[in-house]
Amino acid sequence: MDDPFSLMGRTAVVTGGSRGIGYAIARAFVGRGARVVVTARGEGALREAASSLGPNTIALPCDNADPAAIAAMVGEAWRLGPIDVLVNNAGISPFYKRAEHVTVAEWDAVVDVNLRGAYFASVEVAQRMFAAGRGGSVVNVSSVGGIVPLERLAVYSATKAGLHQLTRAFALEWADRGVRVNAIAPGWTETDFTGDLFASRHGEQLRGDVPMGRFAVPDDIVGAAVFLASDASRYVTGAILPVDGGRALR
Numbered sequence: 154m155d156d157p158f159s160l161m162g163r164t165a166v167v168t169g170g171s172r173g174i175g176y177a178i179a180r181a182f183v184g185r186g187a188r189v190v191v192t193a194r195g196e197g198a199l200r201e202a203a204s205s206l207g208p209n210t211i212a213l214p215c216d217n218a219d220p221a222a223i224a225a226m227v228g229e230a231w232r233l234g235p236i237d238v239l240v241n242n243a244g245i246s247p248f249y250k251r252a253e254h255v256t257v258a259e260w261d262a263v264v265d266v267n268l269r270g271a272y273f274a275s276v277e278v279a280q281r282m283f284a285a286g287r288g289g290s291v292v293n294v295s296s297v298g299g300i301v302p303l304e305r306l307a308v309y310s311a312t313k314a315g316l317h318q319l320t321r322a323f324a325l326e327w328a329d330r331g332v333r334v335n336a337i338a339p340g341w342t343e344t345d346f347t348g349d350l351f352a353s354r355h356g357e358q359l360r361g362d363v364p365m366g367r368f369a370v371p372d373d374i375v376g377a378a379v380f381l382a383s384d385a386s387r388y389v390t391g392a393i394l395p396v397d398g399g400r401a402l403r
């Protein structure tokens with residue numbers, strides 16, 4: 154019997170694939186037989202990541218804060234072969250502070266990458282999927298912060314809640330053309346993104362808030378990504394899948 158979780162012969166684009174959760178997802182996809190295009194802003198780290206993932210990986214530098222760069226990246230990726238899976242993983246949260254201290258520039262920076270970037274990457278890829286009549290899967294990496302508000306992360310939480318509604322809206326609009334759209338909502342995960350925060354005076358409390366009593370590691374997130382990218386989830390669209398050790402239950 155065919156393995157429904159196989160990604161053999163599929164091509165996936167993983168944004169923010171140079172490290173952390175995106176890198177772990179790219180590695181899992183390659184391990185399941187996919188050809189993977191990884192994107193990120195920093196070119197050196199991206200090329201290193203791609204070469205460590207092996208010959209089935211291509212690096213395309215792209216700043217997700219720039220819709221024109223996203224369009225160019227998707228165009229180039231598609232020229233290398235049709236895309237079956239897009240993982241909108243690139244995301245930032247460059248500050249941890251109370252809402253009243255956030256500046257307009259800080260608001261814009263987070264919204265531009267987390268929400269606008271995911272929107273235009275999805276539309277760029279989906280339109281090509283429609284034109285090719287192939288269908289496909291979009292997997293958004295959101296956050297538990299899109300389900301429950303996280304203190305000192307109001308802007309970040311709002312972008313991730315917005316990404317959840319984009320997930321459902323795209324899923325609704327695109328279901329008849331065979332493009333499924335789902336989201337994974339990770340809980341606190343040990344990556345460069347959270348290193349300083351977990352080591353700070355807030356770290357113990359954040360860990361204590363997780364019902365399963367530990368932070369995630371990136372490999373805890375990949376099973377959900379493989380599921381949502383593959384035929385194992387072929388009748389699933391518009392779903393938000395928490396992978397958070399129970400954090401969203403609090």
Ligand SMILES: NC(=O)c1ccc[n+]([C@@H]2O[C@H](COP(=O)([O-])OP(=O)(O)OC[C@H]3O[C@@H](n4cnc5c(N)ncnc54)[C@H](O)[C@@H]3O)[C@@H](O)[C@H]2O)c1
Nearest residue numbers: 169171172173174193194216217243244296341342344346
């Ligand atoms: N670490 C956590 O606790 C956690 C929890 C929930 C959700 N998430 C989400 O998971 C995703 C990955 O987070 P991570 O912890 O692996 O972070 P990370 O900082 O380790 O990696 C982020 C990746 O995104 C890329 N990136 C950042 N800005 C970009 C831009 N403007 N254009 C293109 N690429 C850009 C980086 O180059 C890197 O590859 C993010 O969307 C984040 O919001 C993380």
